[in-house]
Amino acid sequence: MKLSKKSDYALRAMIYLSANYQKGAVQIKEISAKEKIPQKFLENILLTLRKVGILNSKMGLRGGYELARSPDLITLGQVIRALDGAIAPVDCVSQMSYKPCSEEVTCVIRGVMMEIRNAIADVLDKMTFADMCKRVVDSLEKSEREALTYTI
Amino acid sequence: MKLSKKSDYALRAMIYLSANYQKGAVQIKEISAKEKIPQKFLENILLTLRKVGILNSKMGLRGGYELARSPDLITLGQVIRALDGAIAPVDCVSQMSYKPCSEEVTCVIRGVMMEIRNAIADVLDKMTFADMCKRVVDSLEKSEREALTYTI
DNA sequence: TTAAAAGTCTATCAAGATGATAGAATTTGT
DNA sequence: ACAAATTCTATCATCTTGATAGACTTTTAA
Incomplete structure (x- = not known):
C-alpha cells in the first residue's frame, strides 16, 4: 500500500509541468533543481511518461519536456499506473x-x-493535474492569509 | 498498493480460525493443509498475530491457535497492519x-x-472477520442455488 | 559548420523487502 | 518418558526499488 518514490517524484514533476503549461518546454535540470529530485532518476521517470504519451519532449538545445495535453485531461491515476503499474x-x-x-x-x-x-x-x-494546481494556489493563499493574521 | 502474500495468507488463516471459533485450538498443520499455505511460513504469520494479541496459542500436544476474541471484534485492518505495517x-x-x-x-x-x-x-x-464469515456463507449459498438451477 | 546543450537508451549497482525454509528449543498431555 | 505441538532464531534466494554511469543522438545558436 505504498506510493513509490518514483511515483512521488513523478507527481511533483507533473505538478511543476502543469503549472508551467503555457511556457513551452521545461528542462529536466530546472525541474530537478526546483523539486529536489535526482536528475538522472528524473530522466528515467520523464522518459517513461513520454513513452505512454503523457509528455512530449523536444531534443537539443532549448529542448525539454512539456505536457502532451491540457492539465485537466491528465489524472493522477494515469501517471501512477505508468510508473507503479496496477x-x-x-x-x-x-x-x-x-x-x-x-x-x-x-x-x-x-x-x-x-x-x-x-x-x-x-x-x-x-x-486531474489542473485540480492539483488549483489546490496549490488555494494552499498558498491560505498560508499567506494566516501569515497576515499573525502580523496584525 | 500491493497486498503482500503474507497478509493474504493471514487473512485466509484468520477466516478459517473465525469459522472454527467455538471449536477450540486449531493446529497450524490443519490450516496449512486446508488453505494451502506453506506451513513454516504460516508459523511466522500466526506467531506475529499472537504477539500483537489477535491470537492465543496453546503449546504442546493438542495445542494450536485460536482467536483471542470474538470474530466481530477483529477487523481486517488490525491483521493487515500487524503484518504489512501502515x-x-x-x-x-x-x-x-x-x-x-x-x-x-x-x-x-x-x-x-x-x-x-x-x-x-x-x-x-x-x-470484521464475522462479516467475512457471513460473506463466505452467502457466497456458498448463492453458488449452491445456481448449481441447483442448472440441475433442474 | 560546429560545439554545446539537451534528451535517449542501456547497463549496472547497492540496499531492502519478500517469500520461504531449516532446525533446535520448549511446552504439554498421556 | 515420549510424542506432538508451538516457539524462536537464523538463513537464503529472488525481486523490487532507488539511484548512478556513460555512451549516443538530436537540435540549434553562433
Missing part, C-alpha cells in the same frame, strides 16, 4: 493487470479488495 | 508510522494521499 491491491481485481485467482467465484477476500481498488481508483482517476 | 500510501498521512515530510503544510500530494488512506481505512477498519 493500482489494485491484488491482481484478481485489477483492470490493468488482471489475473484470475483459483477460487475467484467464492473468494471473499477478493470482494473486499475490489472495494478498496474502487475506492482508490475513485480518488486517483478523478483528480 | 496502510497509508505515504508516511506523512499514516496514523501508525507517521513521519512529517518537509513541506507538509502546503504539500498537495499529501492531501490526496490522505483521502486515499481514509478510503482504504474506511473499508479495512469496518470489516
